[in-house]
Amino acid sequence: MTAVATERPLLQIRDLHIAFTSGKKDVPAVRGVDLTVYPGQTVAIVGESGSGKSTTAHAIIDLLPGTGHITGGSIEFDGVDLTSLSARKKRAYRGDRIGLVPQDPMSNLNPLYRVGTQIKEVLEVNDVARGKAADRRVVELLEEAGLGDAESRARQYPHEYSGGMRQRALIAAGLAARPQLLIADEPTSALDVTVQKQILDHLDGLTDELGVAVLLITHDLGLAAERADHLVVMYKGQVVESGPALQILQDPQHPYSQRLINSAPSLRSRRLMARERAEVRAEAAETALEHAEEVIGHGEGPESAGSPSSADAASADEFGGQVSAPVIRTTDLTKVFKLPGKGLAKRDFTAVDAVSFELARGTTTAIVGESGSGKSTVARMVLGLLEPTSGTVEFDGVDITTIRSRAQQLAFRRRVQPVFQNPYASLDPMYSIYRSIEEPLRLHGVGTGKERERKIRDLLDKVSLPAAVMSRYPNELSGGQRQRVAIARALALDPEVVVLDEAVSALDVLVQAQILKLLNDLQAELGLSYLFITHDLAVVRQIADQVLVMQQGRVVEQAGSLEVFDSPREEYTKRLLAAIPGRSVELAS
Structure with missing residues (x-):
């Protein structure tokens, strides 16, 4: 256009x-x-x-x-x-x-009213149609927006729609009065790349056909x-x-434009990212092996502030695997949920189907796929937050599904820590930043009060936050700062594995780039192993060594990061790669 x-x-x-x-x-x-x-x-x-x-x-x-x-x-x-x-x-x-497609469809669609009723209201307020004529027009608009069985969909409530369907409904409402200008405010920021591409392609088609700016x-x-x-x-x-x-x-002229373009995962040079990853790989793997030897060797190595060797020894007594073995290994991991069926009957839904992979020490394995592919369910089973229906999750050679004693559970929690997608939801708004980071240390009985304070100051320094934020609360920090606090809390117990579930998907591109660099630096410094869950393949290219591509609960492709990007085998992987925004744009080298 x-x-x-x-x-x-x-x-x-x-x-x-x-x-x-x-x-x-x-x-x-x-x-x-x-x-x-x-x-x-x-x-x-x-x-x-x-x-x-x-x-x-x-x-x-x-x-x-x-x-x-x-x-x-x-x-x-x-x-x-x-x-x-x-x-x-x-x-x-x-x-x-002037029409509007707002950012968050769930907060911009009234949960108490049917979707059709809300679009009908737009038609009536703007004197486009009324009564039965408006009802017919609602169905036509939903069909235009790409929703099948539009007549039934019009009678449904927002919670009965998927994220992509809700966004299509907002597009239908935004174009209902045939505006000359459509303002689309982050219209697909919460959607998977494939759904995002479908929505934007459809929006392009509609606006082009209608001549809408x-x-x-x-x-x-x-x-x-x-x-x-x-x-x-x-x-x-x-x-x-x-x-x-x-x-x-x-040819960006302003330094800020240059920073934005250099930070955008989908626009960065593949060769540059491959070189950056290669530079930290050997150092991270070496540090990871040293750290594992210290822990498995009953804490004989140097101690970190507020992390006594007795705690490391207790952890090592529970998990005494081989240093050279994968830190995490899953075998035929399966999760079946019981969902409501007809009447009182239940039906089986297989969310994860026989997933097997290994996570080597000091490396990053990314699990990618669309919403509903099962990737977050795998993460929750690896964290021990969800019990598998069948299959095993081994940490340092021990099947965590067999853990029953509190001592074993504490030892496992100490060495495997999560960072979730929304730091505001995972940080207690009533806790200061100091208390949020101190909580895991206190619960695990690590150090005295003064030792814990020194540890927290050191952690904040590691994630590039000033010590002054200790007295502040989550609502006083930006999204990027809150995610840094969440990472600091995850590192408090000196874990070997960090599971990051969509940990950068809600962040702006510049903040996202800062967090990814921080994760790479921490991995090299501390020898961390990452299990990285995401729907964004552009981000995967910056951080992952191994990639698992999941579709409908199954692993459809598993290979090294460069191989997945340069020579994808499966059609589904090719579709995910093709949907990365800006991937087709040729930039000057």
Whole structure:
């Protein structure tokens, strides 16, 4: 979708300033933004969280949150300055001429109302259709959005839809009144890459067919590279670079644009990442073997602060495997859930089906696949949080499914630690950062109070956080800082294995790159072994040595990282790789 430059702009933003009131003062959030969208054009605004991209978009449709308000500049839509209109007249543009596809479909669809009812409301509010005509139009819109059996789907509630289906429903609602401009605010950030590609392909087709211009808000450079004609880069509330998408991606002028592009997993050089991984590989493996020898050798090696050799010895007494053997080995791991069937009957659902793999010390094995592939269920069984239906999980030669004593359980927990997807959900909001990190040390009886404090300071230093954050609470930290705290807590007990379940999927590209570098550095320094669960193959290329590709509970491909990316064997793996946003974009070397 490329606009003709001689056309009159559909949307023209000039010198826009937006502030939020805090106390009695205005705090600037957007400063002097200029932006132009032509009819039929796709423009992407990119930047990290807090850059002002969503605030700019919400100002267009008069949906600024809280105390947000425009303090200067103009927003002209089809020749009319929206900032000069009354609230009632602004509402006339919203939905009718400017549509919105918001980021989180679950919080933007009312769980108490049927999906069809909510789309019908859009039609009626914008005087598109009413009554039975509106009901028929709802079905047509859901069909347009790619939902099969649309008549039945219209009668369902949001919780009965998958994430991709909910996003399609929001697209149907956003395009219901046939707007001239569609604002898509991170429309696929929570979706798997294959579902994301389906949604965006369908959105492209619909907007192209209807001649709708699109303002795409995203932090994903790969997605912007693939979908947009024009790119606007925002940083700290200002536009730092603007121009044709490919031109900016191939020759970025601003240092921030350069950082964004260099950090985007799907746009980084494969050779560069392979070299970076090779540099830390030998060091990590060597450190891992040394650490295992210390633990299995009853803590005869040097002790870390607040980690007495007696605790290491107790752990080693329970797990005395061979140092050279894989630290984790699963054999025919299977999990069958009992789900409600007809009446009182139950039906079997096989979430994980005979999965076998090995995790060598000091290496990273990534398990990838779409939602529902079984990868997180495997992680929970490896962590001992879920009992397998059949098969074994061995840690240091001991089948953890046979562990019964509390001493064995504590020894296992000490040496295998998790980091989950959402650090805000996994950190108690009522606990200070100090207390959150201290908790595992206290529960395992590690060190005195002063020793634990020294340990926590050391851990925060390892994850590049200042000691001052100890007194703060999770809500006072950014997403990246919270994930660093979660990693510090996981390292508190000096584990050998860390299971990372979608640990970077909710983070902006720059923060994601920082966390991945941190994980690589910690692996080299501490000899950690990682089991990395993700749906993002672009991230896998940066961190994994071995890759397992899962589909519907089964491993369909298992090989080294380079082999999977350069010579995938299975059609499903090829589909996952092809769906990586920006993979097809050729950048200058």
